[in-house]
Amino acid sequence: MTSVQIHKINTVLITGASSGIGLQLAQDYLAAGWHVIACGRDKAKLDALADTVLVGATCFNFDITERSQVQQVATQVGDLLSSSACQLDLVILNAGGCEYIDDAKHFDDRLFERVVHTNLIAMGYCLGAFLPLMAKGSHLALMSSSATYLAFPRAEAYGASKAGVQYLAASLRLDLAQHGISVSVICPGFVATPLTAKNDFAMPMQVDTQSASTAIRRGLLRRETEIHFPKRFTYLLKLMSFLPAFVWQKMIQRDSQPRALKDAGR
Numbered sequence: 001m002t003s004v005q006i007h008k009i010n011t012v013l014i015t016g017a018s019s020g021i022g023l024q025l026a027q028d029y030l031a032a033g034w035h036v037i038a039c040g041r042d043k044a045k046l047d048a049l050a051d052t053v054l055v056g057a058t059c060f061n062f063d064i065t066e067r068s069q070v071q072q073v074a075t076q077v078g079d080l081l082s083s084s085a086c087q088l089d090l091v092i093l094n095a096g097g098c099e100y101i102d103d104a105k106h107f108d109d110r111l112f113e114r115v116v117h118t119n120l121i122a123m124g125y126c127l128g129a130f131l132p133l134m135a136k137g138s139h140l141a142l143m144s145s146s147a148t149y150l151a152f153p154r155a156e157a158y159g160a161s162k163a164g165v166q167y168l169a170a171s172l173r174l175d176l177a178q179h180g181i182s183v184s185v186i187c188p189g190f191v192a193t194p195l196t197a198k199n200d201f202a203m204p205m206q207v208d209t210q211s212a213s214t215a216i217r218r219g220l221l222r223r224e225t226e227i228h229f230p231k232r233f234t235y236l237l238k239l240m241s242f243l244p245a246f247v248w249q250k251m252i253q254r255d256s257q258p259r260a261l262k263d264a265g266r
Helices: 022-031 041-048 065-085 109-133 156-179 209-221 231-241 243-256
Strands: 011-014 037-040 059-060 090-094 134-143 182-186 226-229
Touching: 011 022, 011 134, 022 037, 022 209, 037 041, 037 065, 037 243, 041 059, 059 065, 065 109, 090 109, 090 209, 109 156, 134 156, 134 209, 156 182, 182 209, 209 226, 226 231
Parallel strands: 011 037, 011 090, 037 059, 090 134, 134 182, 182 226
Antiparallel strands: none
């Protein structure tokens, strides 16, 4: 009798897959033979991508900030996984946004709420919806930012939300270990994307989305707890964080270039 070998196809779910790093990751995982579940908020754009660069991917359109939409899509993803007898091997919660506080004295609490809701609370919605679909041996990745290594002017909302993601990942890593689910946090530096193209300041050591995707996929393959890049930039920030606070604060305040680390990662 001839034995038949069944080759398992890995499945990855990526939020924010309609542009920037998320789109590049979706393309690269597709090219590597993965089943990609690409999620995005812009339906027209996602549909267009499904007919061009994301051919073969399963696309879902929803807003991560709307809990009911996230739960509805999770039900559909669960049905898809059941019908195809597969599981979520990797979930990358990449979607997020960025706005800045221009006048701290007249603190914009509404802006702060929007950013924290998008980058942190909505990530909680995704965790509540998709974690139950992940089995032993799967991997979870949360998108943070290298901006969390140091405090930057105007980044009260963005930095606070991404610092929350850092802590969330670290705590999840402890609690999900008993379920056999590993956790990575991703901390990019500046990446050339449509969003960062709007910046009106210099972005040191910027990399393209292909380089970002390569670094992330390599780190996820190794199941690294923290994936940060480009290394020469992120290690510089880490090194600065060890200096006395008055030293690095003076350096940052004196230099107007990095006064707004605008979504250093998308």
